[in-house]
Amino acid sequence: MVAAARLGANCAIAGKVGDDLYGKFCREDFLRHGINVDQMSLTPGCTTDLGVVLSERSSSTRTILYRYGSTPSLREEDVDWSALKESRFLFVAQTTGISGTAMDYAKKWNIPVFIDADTYSDSLRQRIGDITYFVASEFVFNAMFPGHGDKPLEDMEPECREILSLGPEVAVFTFGSRGCVGCSKQEGFFSLPAFRVEVKDTVGAGDVFHGAFLAMLLKGKSIRECSRYASGTSAIKCTFPGGRA
16 A cells, blocks of 8 residues: 555555554554555554564575454444445455455445455455456465466466456466566456566565556556556565565
8 A cells, every 4th residue: 555655546544453552653654655544443452463574685585473463353334435435446455354345345336356366265266256456476376377387477378368267357467586477358468577676675575566556557557567567666675675665
Protein backbone atom coordinates (compact mmCIF):
# COMPACT_ATOMS: atom_id res chain seq x y z
CA MET A 1 0.00 0.00 0.00
CA VAL A 2 2.87 2.35 0.80
CA ALA A 3 4.53 1.67 -2.57
CA ALA A 4 1.26 2.34 -4.41
CA ALA A 5 0.59 5.51 -2.42
CA ARG A 6 4.12 6.85 -2.98
CA LEU A 7 3.54 6.43 -6.72
CA GLY A 8 0.30 8.41 -6.69
CA ALA A 9 -2.43 5.90 -5.89
CA ASN A 10 -5.29 6.90 -3.59
CA CYS A 11 -5.31 4.09 -1.01
CA ALA A 12 -7.33 3.05 2.03
CA ILE A 13 -6.70 0.13 4.37
CA ALA A 14 -8.96 -1.76 6.75
CA GLY A 15 -7.58 -3.70 9.70
CA LYS A 16 -6.85 -3.90 13.39
CA VAL A 17 -3.70 -3.25 15.39
CA GLY A 18 -3.08 -3.09 19.11
CA ASP A 19 -2.73 0.17 20.99
CA ASP A 20 0.88 -0.74 21.84
CA LEU A 21 3.76 1.42 20.62
CA TYR A 22 4.25 -0.61 17.44
CA GLY A 23 0.55 -0.64 16.56
CA LYS A 24 0.40 3.14 16.90
CA PHE A 25 3.51 3.45 14.75
CA CYS A 26 1.96 1.29 11.98
CA ARG A 27 -1.17 3.41 11.85
CA GLU A 28 0.75 6.68 11.92
CA ASP A 29 3.15 5.42 9.25
CA PHE A 30 0.27 4.69 6.87
CA LEU A 31 -1.10 8.16 7.60
CA ARG A 32 2.32 9.68 6.90
CA HIS A 33 2.22 8.13 3.43
CA GLY A 34 -1.24 9.53 2.70
CA ILE A 35 -3.18 6.29 3.17
CA ASN A 36 -6.72 6.52 4.54
CA VAL A 37 -6.84 4.68 7.88
CA ASP A 38 -10.42 5.48 8.89
CA GLN A 39 -11.04 1.72 9.10
CA MET A 40 -7.77 0.79 10.81
CA SER A 41 -8.58 0.71 14.51
CA LEU A 42 -6.39 0.59 17.61
CA THR A 43 -7.58 -2.19 19.94
CA PRO A 44 -7.19 -1.23 23.62
CA GLY A 45 -4.94 -3.45 25.73
CA CYS A 46 -3.74 -5.56 22.78
CA THR A 47 -0.37 -6.08 21.12
CA THR A 48 0.38 -6.00 17.38
CA ASP A 49 1.92 -8.74 15.21
CA LEU A 50 5.62 -7.99 14.77
CA GLY A 51 8.06 -9.38 12.23
CA VAL A 52 11.80 -8.69 12.09
CA VAL A 53 13.80 -9.74 9.03
CA LEU A 54 17.53 -10.39 9.40
CA SER A 55 19.32 -10.29 6.05
CA GLU A 56 22.72 -12.00 5.82
CA ARG A 57 24.93 -10.15 3.35
CA SER A 58 27.56 -12.88 2.85
CA SER A 59 25.09 -15.66 2.04
CA SER A 60 22.21 -13.58 0.61
CA THR A 61 19.80 -15.40 2.94
CA ARG A 62 17.30 -14.11 5.46
CA THR A 63 15.82 -15.14 8.79
CA ILE A 64 12.40 -13.94 9.92
CA LEU A 65 11.63 -13.59 13.62
CA TYR A 66 7.89 -13.36 14.22
CA ARG A 67 5.80 -12.59 17.28
CA TYR A 68 2.04 -12.92 17.11
CA GLY A 69 0.14 -10.16 18.85
CA SER A 70 -3.04 -10.44 20.89
CA THR A 71 -5.21 -8.24 18.65
CA PRO A 72 -8.31 -10.14 17.45
CA SER A 73 -8.92 -10.49 13.73
CA LEU A 74 -11.02 -8.00 11.80
CA ARG A 75 -14.66 -9.10 11.55
CA GLU A 76 -17.22 -8.46 8.84
CA GLU A 77 -19.26 -6.21 11.11
CA ASP A 78 -16.17 -4.08 11.84
CA VAL A 79 -15.97 -2.87 8.24
CA ASP A 80 -17.86 -0.07 6.53
CA TRP A 81 -18.28 -1.85 3.21
CA SER A 82 -19.57 1.28 1.46
CA ALA A 83 -15.93 2.40 1.19
CA LEU A 84 -15.15 -0.70 -0.87
CA LYS A 85 -18.16 -0.04 -3.06
CA GLU A 86 -16.59 3.27 -4.11
CA SER A 87 -13.17 1.73 -4.91
CA ARG A 88 -11.68 0.93 -8.30
CA PHE A 89 -9.79 -2.13 -7.07
CA LEU A 90 -9.71 -4.47 -4.08
CA PHE A 91 -6.19 -5.52 -3.14
CA VAL A 92 -5.78 -8.71 -1.09
CA ALA A 93 -2.88 -10.97 -0.16
CA GLN A 94 -4.96 -14.03 0.71
CA THR A 95 -8.39 -15.49 0.02
CA THR A 96 -9.46 -16.65 3.48
CA GLY A 97 -11.03 -14.87 6.45
CA ILE A 98 -12.00 -11.23 6.04
CA SER A 99 -10.15 -11.09 2.70
CA GLY A 100 -12.47 -13.76 1.36
CA THR A 101 -15.47 -11.79 2.62
CA ALA A 102 -14.13 -8.66 0.90
CA MET A 103 -13.81 -10.66 -2.33
CA ASP A 104 -17.48 -11.65 -2.03
CA TYR A 105 -18.52 -8.00 -1.75
CA ALA A 106 -16.23 -7.04 -4.64
CA LYS A 107 -17.81 -9.72 -6.82
CA LYS A 108 -21.29 -8.47 -5.90
CA TRP A 109 -20.35 -4.91 -6.92
CA ASN A 110 -18.23 -5.83 -9.97
CA ILE A 111 -15.03 -4.45 -8.44
CA PRO A 112 -11.85 -6.04 -9.85
CA VAL A 113 -9.85 -8.09 -7.34
CA PHE A 114 -6.06 -7.77 -7.45
CA ILE A 115 -4.09 -10.37 -5.49
CA ASP A 116 -0.50 -10.58 -4.28
CA ALA A 117 -0.30 -14.39 -4.35
CA ASP A 118 2.96 -15.26 -2.60
CA THR A 119 2.12 -18.79 -1.42
CA TYR A 120 -0.10 -21.49 -2.89
CA SER A 121 -3.05 -22.96 -0.99
CA ASP A 122 -6.22 -24.93 -1.69
CA SER A 123 -8.20 -21.78 -0.93
CA LEU A 124 -6.31 -19.86 -3.60
CA ARG A 125 -7.09 -22.55 -6.15
CA GLN A 126 -10.75 -22.64 -5.18
CA ARG A 127 -11.19 -18.87 -5.44
CA ILE A 128 -9.02 -18.14 -8.45
CA GLY A 129 -12.12 -17.62 -10.56
CA ASP A 130 -13.02 -14.60 -8.38
CA ILE A 131 -9.65 -12.92 -8.99
CA THR A 132 -9.31 -10.44 -11.84
CA TYR A 133 -5.59 -9.64 -11.62
CA PHE A 134 -3.61 -12.71 -10.59
CA VAL A 135 -0.06 -11.49 -9.82
CA ALA A 136 1.90 -14.30 -8.20
CA SER A 137 5.39 -15.34 -7.16
CA GLU A 138 7.54 -18.09 -8.61
CA PHE A 139 6.66 -20.16 -5.52
CA VAL A 140 3.02 -20.20 -6.60
CA PHE A 141 4.06 -21.01 -10.17
CA ASN A 142 6.17 -23.97 -9.01
CA ALA A 143 3.33 -25.27 -6.84
CA MET A 144 0.78 -25.02 -9.64
CA PHE A 145 3.10 -26.28 -12.39
CA PRO A 146 5.63 -28.70 -10.83
CA GLY A 147 8.74 -29.14 -12.94
CA HIS A 148 7.96 -26.19 -15.21
CA GLY A 149 9.84 -23.54 -13.24
CA ASP A 150 13.14 -24.13 -15.04
CA LYS A 151 11.67 -23.40 -18.47
CA PRO A 152 12.84 -20.24 -20.29
CA LEU A 153 10.49 -17.40 -19.45
CA GLU A 154 9.50 -16.97 -23.09
CA ASP A 155 8.16 -20.56 -23.09
CA MET A 156 5.70 -20.05 -20.21
CA GLU A 157 2.73 -18.92 -22.26
CA PRO A 158 0.81 -22.21 -21.85
CA GLU A 159 0.96 -21.95 -18.04
CA CYS A 160 -0.16 -18.32 -18.08
CA ARG A 161 -3.05 -19.13 -20.40
CA GLU A 162 -4.10 -21.98 -18.14
CA ILE A 163 -4.50 -19.44 -15.34
CA LEU A 164 -6.66 -17.28 -17.62
CA SER A 165 -8.82 -20.31 -18.41
CA LEU A 166 -9.66 -20.52 -14.69
CA GLY A 167 -11.20 -17.04 -14.64
CA PRO A 168 -8.68 -14.20 -14.17
CA GLU A 169 -8.40 -11.52 -16.85
CA VAL A 170 -4.66 -11.14 -16.20
CA ALA A 171 -1.94 -13.51 -14.99
CA VAL A 172 1.58 -12.34 -14.08
CA PHE A 173 4.35 -14.38 -12.44
CA THR A 174 7.54 -12.92 -10.98
CA PHE A 175 10.81 -14.87 -11.00
CA GLY A 176 13.18 -12.63 -9.07
CA SER A 177 16.43 -11.94 -10.91
CA ARG A 178 15.18 -13.84 -13.98
CA GLY A 179 12.36 -11.39 -14.68
CA CYS A 180 8.62 -11.85 -15.09
CA VAL A 181 6.01 -13.20 -17.48
CA GLY A 182 2.45 -12.18 -18.07
CA CYS A 183 -0.63 -12.73 -20.16
CA SER A 184 -3.97 -11.02 -20.52
CA LYS A 185 -7.04 -11.75 -22.57
CA GLN A 186 -6.65 -8.42 -24.34
CA GLU A 187 -2.88 -8.06 -24.76
CA GLY A 188 -1.64 -11.63 -25.07
CA PHE A 189 1.60 -13.08 -23.66
CA PHE A 190 4.91 -11.37 -22.86
CA SER A 191 8.12 -11.99 -20.93
CA LEU A 192 10.44 -9.33 -19.51
CA PRO A 193 14.00 -9.63 -18.18
CA ALA A 194 14.81 -8.19 -14.76
CA PHE A 195 16.73 -4.93 -14.52
CA ARG A 196 20.38 -5.52 -13.62
CA VAL A 197 21.33 -3.72 -10.41
CA GLU A 198 23.74 -4.15 -7.51
CA VAL A 199 21.53 -6.02 -5.07
CA LYS A 200 21.93 -5.17 -1.38
CA ASP A 201 18.65 -6.50 0.01
CA THR A 202 15.59 -8.14 -1.57
CA VAL A 203 13.30 -7.79 1.48
CA GLY A 204 10.07 -6.18 0.31
CA ALA A 205 10.87 -6.48 -3.40
CA GLY A 206 7.71 -8.46 -4.13
CA ASP A 207 5.53 -6.07 -2.15
CA VAL A 208 7.00 -3.09 -3.99
CA PHE A 209 6.39 -4.86 -7.32
CA HIS A 210 2.70 -5.30 -6.52
CA GLY A 211 2.25 -1.75 -5.24
CA ALA A 212 3.95 -0.23 -8.29
CA PHE A 213 1.98 -2.48 -10.64
CA LEU A 214 -1.31 -1.40 -9.11
CA ALA A 215 -0.33 2.29 -9.19
CA MET A 216 0.37 2.07 -12.92
CA LEU A 217 -2.82 0.08 -13.50
CA LEU A 218 -4.75 2.97 -11.97
CA LYS A 219 -3.06 5.28 -14.47
CA GLY A 220 -4.38 3.21 -17.38
CA LYS A 221 -1.10 1.59 -18.43
CA SER A 222 -1.03 -1.71 -20.30
CA ILE A 223 -0.26 -4.93 -18.43
CA ARG A 224 3.17 -5.09 -20.06
CA GLU A 225 3.88 -1.47 -19.09
CA CYS A 226 2.68 -2.11 -15.53
CA SER A 227 4.97 -5.14 -15.28
CA ARG A 228 8.00 -3.30 -16.64
CA TYR A 229 7.46 -0.33 -14.33
CA ALA A 230 6.91 -2.62 -11.34
CA SER A 231 10.06 -4.58 -12.19
CA GLY A 232 12.10 -1.38 -12.37
CA THR A 233 10.69 -0.02 -9.11
CA SER A 234 11.38 -3.34 -7.38
CA ALA A 235 14.94 -3.34 -8.73
CA ILE A 236 15.55 0.13 -7.29
CA LYS A 237 14.31 -1.11 -3.90
CA CYS A 238 16.87 -3.94 -4.03
CA THR A 239 19.75 -1.46 -4.19
CA PHE A 240 19.00 -0.37 -0.58
CA PRO A 241 18.63 -2.34 2.66
CA GLY A 242 15.18 -2.47 4.21
CA GLY A 243 11.69 -2.97 2.86
CA ARG A 244 10.82 0.73 2.59
CA ALA A 245 14.08 2.30 1.38
